[in-house]
Amino acid sequence: MHDQIQLPSLADTAGATAIALDFETASPSRGSICSIGLAWIRDGQVSHVAHRLVRxxxxxxxxxxxxxxxxxxxxxxxxxxxxxxxDELLPHLEATPLLLAHNAPFDIGVLREALSHYGQPWPSLQYLCTVKIARAAWPQLENHKLNTVAAHIGFALRHHAADSDAAACASIAIRATAESDAPSMTDALPRWSIRPGRLEPGYHESCSTLSDRASQRSRARLPRWLRQI
Incomplete structure (x- = not known):
């Protein structure tokens, strides 16, 4: 379960269209990363998987x-x-147009906390939450937790093994895109009413759906004292 799989070379992953990322943490402190799982998508399939343990x-x-x-x-x-x-991971993120995470607020939050703790600048990247993708693609499911959606698409998940979680996240995006009949994941976003999140040095914007954005606009019109409730 805790075997390490080294990151592939940039040459081996050239042409990848997305990387799925999963963190496991040692405690409620979001910066306490103890395991990182990664899965690359290329040509509509998971092409590489990596797993690193972290102190x-x-x-x-x-x-x-x-x-x-x-x-x-x-x-x-x-x-x-x-x-x-x-230092190993950043060049891969810079070479790939899209980051994926299942329940992205958690994983992006972990990344931000870890970078901030170590005084590292936030990278510039776009990301998608596969929970939102799964909700749009399969609204009939009981819930859209990783194990539930993985079972729905027939993925043999080893839950909370970061490499397996990352591969499941990537597989969810691949299957949802295929079932959308869109030529690519990016082309499917309007059909799902999803806008990618953005992370840049000193700036963060969450991945959102049309309903998320409508709710935010409605909340912004409330008096400040109501917005704080």
Whole structure:
């Protein structure tokens, strides 16, 4: 479950159209990354998968989090901290037009917290939340948690193994795009009423749906004291 899979070379992933990303954390502190999973999409399929263990800066592991992902301090005590792995990952993000995450507010929040903790600038990237994609593609599902959607598309998920979670996220986007009959994921976005999120140095905009944006506009018209409730 905790085997490491090194990142492929940039040459090997040339032409990838998206990278799916999954973080596991050691504690409720969002910057406490202990595992990173990655999956590249090229030519409508998952072309590469990678998995790296990470040493959290404070090595504080919450028992409830260990129970979720099975990663103990001894698994990561000799691993590099996040900046070393970020140096490997960033060129891939810069070479690929789109980042994917299932429940992106969590994973993008983890990334922002980790970068800020280590004094690293936020990268410039566009991202999509595959929870929103799944809701648009399969509204009939009981819920749109990763394990539920993975089962719906027939993906054999090892839940909370970051490489498997990332591959499931990528597979959800691939299947939803195929079923939309759009020529590409980007072309499918208007059909799903989804706008990509953006991350740039000092700026963040969430991935949103048409209903999200309508709700935000309605809330913005409320008096300030009501918006704070």
């Amino acid at each position: 959290p800066h404070d090595m504080q592991f919450a028992p409830s989090y260990i129970a979720i992902h099975g990663i103990y301090p001894y698994h990561v005590e000799h691993e590099p901290e996040f900046p070393a792995i970020w």
